[in-house]
Amino acid sequence: MEKNLICICCPRGCHLTVDENMSVSGNFCPRGAKYAIDELTHPTRIVTSTVKVNDGSYSVCSVKTASPVPKEKIFEVMEEINKVELKAPVSIGDIVIKNVLNLSVDIIATENIELVK
């Protein structure tokens, strides 16, 4: 059974076809082939959100999962992210949650927040 997918690795959005032997076509780059196989076996996503910051130049700080997490875990990851409160200052790359839900993935800050007294 052939499956048709749209690659989400980059904005190019390649139209991928996977045949019954799990052979991928339509991909512009190798990432597309990996995406197609992953998507049919264990789909994953990067999750981006914000966490609360106290005493900062902004009241929230943007964060992301340092690598993709299983798609079915997205809402559980969001619950963990929503429990966190940081104190300014925050720097890009700071670990906000270490090894979230034992998925071997950290939640890291993606912007700098300055301390404001």
Added chain:
Amino acid sequence: MRKVDLLIIGGGSAGLAAAVEAYDRGIRSIIIIERGAELGGILNQCIHNGFGLGEFKEELTGPEFAYRFAKQVQDRNIECHLLSTVTSVTPNKVVTYVNEEEGSVEVEAKAIIMAAGCYERNAGAIGVPGDRPAGVLTAGQAQLMINKFGYLCGKRIFILGSGDIGLIMARRFTLEGAKVLGVAEIMPYSNGLNRNIVQCLNDYDIPLYLSHTVSQVIGKKHVEKVEISQVDEKFRPIPGTEKVFDCDALVLSIGLIPNNTLLSDIGIKVSGTKGAEVDQYLQTSLPGVFSCGNVLHVHDLVDNVVKEARIAGESAARYIQGDLHVEEYDISCAAKDGVGYILPQHISGSDYEKVDFKLRVRKPTQNVYIEFIYNGETIKRVFKGVIIPSEMEVISLPLSLFKEKKGALEVKLTPKEVNQ
């Protein structure tokens, strides 16, 4: 009056990349005027990932991408004025900006790079029928509220328009606990990137209603209901197809418009993109004034913005150094059958060996050639299996293809014939 070599209007991705390029080509007297409180422009509120694959070969979020460029500017000690708004540009290239500390300041620049980005079409622009309650806002506004200030604009949200920001926000609202009831798109196809349909709507089972629009907003003080209807081929709502959603917010993602009035106000020629007309140097009809980024035409990828901005930065540096030659060529470029617009609108000099042509098609099309016809002769054909309006095409052609150096270039879509 203060005098500088280069003044850049806008400190977003375009302005920053242009500033770095001009600096690295020897220009030291540069100032950037930025309206926001930080450098990076709209990227700072685009916290999703997917930026920078072309530029950095890795997937970054908007704030991370912005930071890398802001740092390049700071490392070069380029002067930036934040929370400062440009109020006018004169034909003599005197720029007035205002801010809280300096008041109103006039600066005379040898060259100006316009990099002021774009703004969102709003409810007034499309005449949404019905009441005028609170809770109707643009996707960018909703994005700013949640991603920079932590406020969610509603609990049950309907989205009109399937542009990328609308799709991204559908996912964002869902992750933050709101229910997104659906996305209505007046066209028979989405205006967003394919990957965003997949990972923002399909992943979360959010319905996309193609060929539908909002036919009624209902609510006394706040949005209470939104009614959508299917539209006919002339985009008129078809009676009897109404669907009503109980919701407390209507979010609009219905298009972006170049923020080009500072230039159009002084008679600089405007193109079909609503940005300035430019040559391959990205120079406008006023010599010494250049334009790049979303104020020139709306981009879908920041990588393309950066590439374009570097051309503007190099061209402005050359202009200031007396090394920009515009005389040798004089070719007009026009978009024909199936092509919505083409940039640049003309070709002037020969300082660059290649011309980056950028175009968008009018509607999704399959199995076509993008055909470049110069003085009646086809000089280049590029085959496309699928081509869609939401993805800008960039085709780079050597200047040597334009042998006569004068005349007209037309770019059109030609169907690929069967059995060919």
